[in-house]
Amino acid sequence: MTTVTAGDLPIGPGHPPRIVGVLNVSERSPYDPSVHTDPASAADHAADLAAAGADVIDIGLESANRRYETLSAAEECERLEVALGVVDRVDADVAFSIETRYAEVAAAALDGGFDMVNDICGFADPEMAPVCRERDAPVVTMAGPDDLDRPGVVEAIDWASERSPAWAEQADHVDRTVAALERDPLTEQTIVDPAFGRWSDAQTLDQDRALLARLGELRALDRPILVSLHRKSFLRELCDRSTEDALPVSLAATALAVARGADMIRTHDVQATADAATVGAAFAAAPAQAPGRDVRERLVRSVDAAERECRRVGADPVSAPEMVARTIELDVDASARERLAAAAPSAGVTVAAGSDGTLLSGSPAAFQRLADRVDAPAGLASDLAWIADTLATPTDRPESVVSIE
Structure with missing residues (x-):
């Protein structure tokens, strides 16, 4: 900067x-x-x-x-x-x-x-x-x-x-x-x-x-x-x-x-x-930077912002949908959790399933792949596609949380 x-x-x-x-x-x-x-x-x-x-x-x-x-x-x-x-x-x-x-x-x-x-x-x-x-x-x-x-x-x-x-x-x-x-x-x-x-x-x-x-x-x-x-x-x-x-x-x-x-x-x-x-x-969220090293974090919270960062360094913005990691919560039954856990790794989504809920973390592109690959009821697949679309869209609340019940 x-x-x-x-x-x-x-x-x-x-x-x-x-x-x-x-x-x-x-x-x-x-x-x-x-x-x-x-x-x-x-x-x-x-x-x-x-x-x-x-x-x-x-x-x-x-x-x-x-x-x-x-x-x-x-x-x-x-x-x-x-x-x-x-x-x-x-x-x-x-x-x-x-x-x-x-x-x-x-x-x-x-x-x-x-x-x-x-x-x-x-x-x-x-x-x-x-x-x-x-x-x-x-x-x-x-x-x-x-x-x-x-x-x-x-x-x-x-x-x-x-x-x-x-x-x-x-x-x-x-x-x-x-x-x-x-x-x-x-x-x-x-x-x-x-x-x-x-x-x-x-x-x-x-x-x-x-x-x-x-x-x-x-x-x-x-x-x-x-x-x-x-x-x-x-x-x-x-x-x-x-x-x-x-x-x-x-x-x-x-x-x-x-x-x-x-x-x-x-x-x-x-x-x-x-x-x-x-x-x-x-109280500002300071980006990480390594003292004495040419290494610094870029605070990117939307695909649009990722595309701008790509253009800033002269890179093809085609990778932008993979550069924004977000975490969402799903309220699903045990069967759906098992199906999500099986399909998530190949889609690039991390799953953390607990007794009180299920957390998924990944990029908008990863969530779209999960929606396409998971063997789940139509309603859950539709929810995942909606999440992918929502996370790809800039939000007016930078710290927003997406929760699906």
Whole structure:
């Protein structure tokens, strides 16, 4: 997994989750406490964010909210003076990030003292990647189409042409999000952002929830992951909270996101978010890695994730259905247990039969072979085929248990 460095700040696996405090110099920001258009006030707020525990301060020159018209690069450059003034005024051990969709603005910011770029349009400006690569600057790329006016709208990509009509038909929002990030010209210092939020009318709250549940699948991109969950509608609706009362749900989601692989959390509430991220990191499932050896575990929980890992290393994804081991429980009689035990070894399924139940463990492909081979009543064979199909499908509950009675 790639580690990137912003200034002197390492970001990625093996390092604490990094907290990105938000400062907006645009009056159109949807969250008023982060808005500071006066240079002195903006610098004071940045200093407060650093004192609260921010590792990075992300300065936005305009609102990315789709309700507003997009500023031009020239208009952003006019506002950049305030942002550059913040960098000059603030004496704190933090990295500074400029949020922009334009390479011209990114270049001016990096040359003026900024450490990294937050590109909300995912390299839609074809010069953005070269600008960041030439300066060896980290850049966050958000999933979306090659369109400077439509950040985050992964549904706008013509997936039938990009991949295939069959892929476009079966792919869900998480698949499309990962694919959108795969298609960008990622630099060695790229951080990926899966674009939580209602970036279009087509994006649903359930899609955001599935994205959070399956966030770990982005690890196949081999890049640090940034998430922006602050008071998002898909979290507020779960607990029927207003934006003002949504800090607790944001903190719960932060802990989950870090436990599932997020390396950076963008937030307006720095101190509380830092605490939530620390809790998430303490309970994260860390992949095994041999010290001093080039050996490391990949956390793969679905066939789709296995296919991405295969593509990452240049392997044929045909082996993916054999790479995901899952355990299920069956409530069957003694005769069925004997038949399962007889057929399981040749199918590649492990059976553990006890007085109170039967456990089966194997890959989706192994369960399908067992369904085809076992000499069992039609109902049991059908259950096994259903299990194989279910385990091959990504789940919105990464730690789910399949139990058949």
